[in-house]
Amino acid sequence: MRVLVVEDEPFLAEAVQTGLRREAVAADVALDGEVALERLGHTAYDVVVLDRDLPGVHGDDVCRSIVARGLATRVLMLTAAGTLDDKTRGFGIGADDYLTKPFLLPELILRVRALGRRPAPLPPVLEAAGVRLDPFRREVYRDGEHVRLSRKQFAVLEVLLAADGGVVSAEDLLERAWDANADPFTNAVRVTVSTLRKRLGDPWVVHTVPGVGYRVGAPSGEAS
Structure with missing residues (x-):
């Protein structure tokens, strides 16, 4: 499984990346939305762990781009925006799962693995x-x-x-x-x-x- 961690806080991004790698999950990091879109353009990721409040390109726009491109990539939104309305909007634009900060790293890893096991929709011919x-x-x-x-x-x-x-x-x-x-x-x-x-x-x-x-x-x- 290959995961892209999109998080503008370097310490948190590195901690999530390290935790995933310790569980034998290949993980890359993008510190802003623009870099995330660039990586998604040339690398097939199984799951994207996506912060919503990103500098430059907002996390919601990254999620919309994944959906618009028809990528077989699951999106786990990882954000401090934890109200029901926030979650409703997140799922509405294409998120597959939603985890609020602060969070427990073992739970995040469990959710990432669960998303990775879901059969991905076939890309269009x-x-x-x-x-x-x-x-x-x-x-x-x-x-x-x-x-x-x-x-x-x-x-x-x-x-x-x-x-x-x-x-x-x-x-x-x-x-x-x-x-x-x-x-x-x-x-x-x-x-x-x-x-x-x-x-x-x-x-x-x-x-x-x-x-x-x-x-x-x-x-x-x-x-x-």
């Missing part, structure tokens, strides 16, 4: 222009024919298909399909898109929008 991508089975088909892709090619195609015909910039692809250590000046996006096109075959369905980015659309025979 993405389809466009004759291309079908199944995120759960990690399979891609072009006009019914199976296409073997590398992990990075798969990640790039998934982002492009999820855009539903919209244009995705190279910067967004780099942020969502690579990790935080990726060189912003790398040509990895261009190279990966090029090899992805070749794997998907002719006519090309991944198109370049000059000066803007890339999109998936009906074959046009363009070679850009």
Whole structure:
């Protein structure tokens, strides 16, 4: 199981992370909502332990983003906001569980493990222009024919298909399909898109929008 602890108090975040690791649970830490969204963009977490009152991007917005992206990630809200109205709003925006501060670490670990055992909803199959991508089975088909892709090619195609015909910039692809250590000046996006096109075959369905980015659309025979 892999857990993301989103908490702006470093001492508390480290204590929760240490407690989870002692129970053989892999745990990462994000000290604000922006970093949390970045990590969620390139790492599949089973559970997010989420403080609500975060600097920058509010915890509620992080939770909404998890739901909107269709991530198979459970959310445990960990917050001092403990009234019934607070809990109602938390569950209303997509939280799977709710624990108020102060709390006992053993209880938090029990709740995290319980969430991790729940069967996750299957991510939606993405389809466009004759291309079908199944995120759960990690399979891609072009006009019914199976296409073997590398992990990075798969990640790039998934982002492009999820855009539903919209244009995705190279910067967004780099942020969502690579990790935080990726060189912003790398040509990895261009190279990966090029090899992805070749794997998907002719006519090309991944198109370049000059000066803007890339999109998936009906074959046009363009070679850009």
